[in-house]
Amino acid sequence: MNASVITETLSTPVLDRYDVIVAGGGASGLIAAVAAARSGARVALVERAGCLGGTATSGMVAQYIGLFNGTVRCVGGIGFELTRRIEAAGGSDGFRRYTLAEASANPVTITNFPFNPEVVKIVADDMAREAGVDVLLHSRVVGPLLEDGRVAGLLLENVSGRRALRSRMLVDATGDAVIAAAAGVPYVGEEPELRDKRQPLTLVFRMSNVDVRAFRAIPREQKRAIALDGLQRGQLAWESLSFCSTPGDTDAICLMSRIHGIDALDGAELTRAEQVGRQQIKTIVPFLRENVPGFEQSVLAGIAERVGIRETRRIVGRYTLTTEDIVGGKRFADAIALGAGPMDLHEAGGTGVDLWMPPAPFEIPLACLLPERVEGIVVTGRAISATREANGGARHMGTAMCLGHAAGAYAALAATQENPAVDKLRQLLRSQGALVSAADALAAADENAVEARPA
Ligand SMILES: Cc1cc2nc3c(=O)[nH]c(=O)nc-3n(C[C@H](O)[C@H](O)[C@H](O)COP(=O)(O)OP(=O)(O)OC[C@H]3O[C@@H](n4cnc5c(N)ncnc54)[C@H](O)[C@@H]3O)c2cc1C
Incomplete structure (x- = not known):
């Protein structure tokens, strides 16, 4: 036998059935799983690493940014709660005024939340457990379970072998849109002409x-x-x-x-x-x-256990966020999360970085998380529908967290009703402390201000 391709026939045990399964337990997936569970769903969270936290822990990128635009807080709800819990656990001294890329040609001063990633691993475990999320670590998601063109679960592989989990709704929080791409959701980011334009990787x-x-x-x-x-x-x-x-x-x-x-x-x-x-x-x-x-x-x-990746796939969703939307402060009737910036594109092949702050918090609509055509799935985090440039401002972990909050709450609603009304989702998010529109953030700016010490 000398074939370059082999065909396998597999019988895969189904482990369990959940209302919501979250694939990937990083900044976005952790918050999505907690949000879905707190919204009443039975939830599983599947992560390939031995800990939750994603790029913050396995990648050792030890500061959350994207929580503040100037002094205006853009992240409320479960994402902000995570920062409070990390600080209470001794994992951070709190928010700081910090100059990003200070030795570069064009640094920007922002508010960051530096932390000890080892403490984040522990707090992430606590939050998932307390919410009642079934966490499966050391488990690589290898593809979707598709039924009638709808995502009905996922396939994973771990030390036990290959297994399936069924879901009513699936949240793809892998950063690489692993499930979405394999399920036929259109995406960008793998074009050959992008080869030399992709942002560099960093091993921390x-x-x-x-x-x-x-x-x-x-x-x-x-x-x-x-x-x-x-x-x-x-x-x-x-x-x-x-x-x-x-x-x-x-x-x-x-x-x-x-x-x-x-x-x-x-x-x-x-x-x-x-x-x-x-x-x-x-x-x-x-x-x-x-x-x-x-x-x-x-x-x-x-x-770090794993090299940090800034850029791979982005889905083509029902709406694609652009830099013009961000700069122009476009308002969306289905806004569910807020970005803060900075806009942050690392130079491909070079030594510089293009860094600037958007003028105000920017709205991200639910339509950026929802794929065209394929049902049963919502995408969150780094892979949402945005242009490359807009993604440079929407990929920070603060933004990933509030997107995750919205994705998890949406999945919990959609698990029991087709196409839940966006007003109902926004109501649920607000009841959980989330900031879903620029008006929310600006109105609460004084109340939400934090003391940020110099770095
Ligand atoms: C070098 C670098 C520096 C950065 N600096 C900052 C910074 O200072 N502050 C900031 O806020 N942001 C920063 N970012 C951006 C930010 O870290 C990411 O964009 C953000 O983590 C995206 O969140 P996410 O949840 O989508 O992805 P991640 O946090 O990367 O989480 C994705 C998770 O999915 C899991 N996963 C992936 N594939 C599979 C699979 N097949 N099966 C199971 N699990 C899977 C991964 O293990 C991971 O845990 C930086 C990024 C990089 C790479």
Whole structure:
């Protein structure tokens, strides 16, 4: 036998049936699962990693942004509650005023929420358990279960083998639209001409024993000079000394690697990305120790379990969000979540980043989460229907959380009734503390303000 393709016939045990199944337990999926369960659904959450939290934990991207536009809070409900619980658990010192990509040519000052990702893993477990969500970790979702053209569940593989789970509604929160793409939902992001335009990947690493305050005290011009020197010597990968600090300012969680030209939907290329990322870390670490005030005594304490991916697929939904919508403050009758920005596109093949703040909180309509044609599925997080540029402002974890809240609540409603009215969804979301329109956020701006200390 020498065939290049083999045909398998599989008999797959069905494990269980749920009202709502959430595929992917990252920023969006975790909140979606909790929201669906709190809205009365029986919920399963399937995640390939050994923890929940997604890019925040497995990817070690240790700061939530996208929660504030200026001083206006754009995320309420379960996403904001997550930040309160992380802080209460000692996983964060709270919100801070932080200059993003400070050593780059065009930094922006925002409000961030830096955290210790290890604590986020524990809080995420707590929130899912308390909501009554059935969590299945170490389980890779491999495809949809399709019945009459409708998504009726998913197929997964884990150490037990291949299994199926049935759902009335499925939330695709994988970031890569894994289920949606396989179910026939139209999507963009894999076109060959995009190959060299995709944003770079970053393998995050953690340095312990850092004097973070000494580093923060360095004037910006000096930081930029250090970064450009590191680039010229070939020891840094991009023009930023970007890191998030942990509570007590002892550790720096560094977003300093930059891996270009990778198709993150190709297994071999993704493998190469991890290896290139580690090679970059091998040269960045001594550069930090030898040249950057505050890092003299630092040690490499960890490398993220998985490389961070900024860009893969985006579904083509019933509406596609554009930069013009964001800048023009377009209002939507079916607005269900708010973006805050910043607009953030990392230069493909280069060392810069295009960063700017939208003028006000922007509305995201339910139609961006709902695919054309295929029923039984709602998509949330990084893969919603948006142009590449708009996605650069809508992919932050704060926004992913409020999208997840809406997706989970919608799925819970849709599990018991066809096409639930958007007014009913907005009512449910508001009753759970969510901010669903720019008017909501602006009206509550004073009440929702938080104290944000300097970074
Ligand atoms: C390097 C980098 C830096 C960033 N910096 C910031 C920042 O500072 N602050 C910020 O707020 N945002 C930042 N972002 C953006 C942000 O992290 C993501 O856009 C955001 O996490 C998207 O949320 P999500 O829930 O869609 O995806 P994720 O958080 O990535 O979650 C997706 C989850 O789905 C799981 N999954 C995927 N496929 C499968 C499968 N087949 N089976 C089972 N599970 C699966 C994954 O394991 C993961 O847990 C950054 C992103 C990157 C890559």
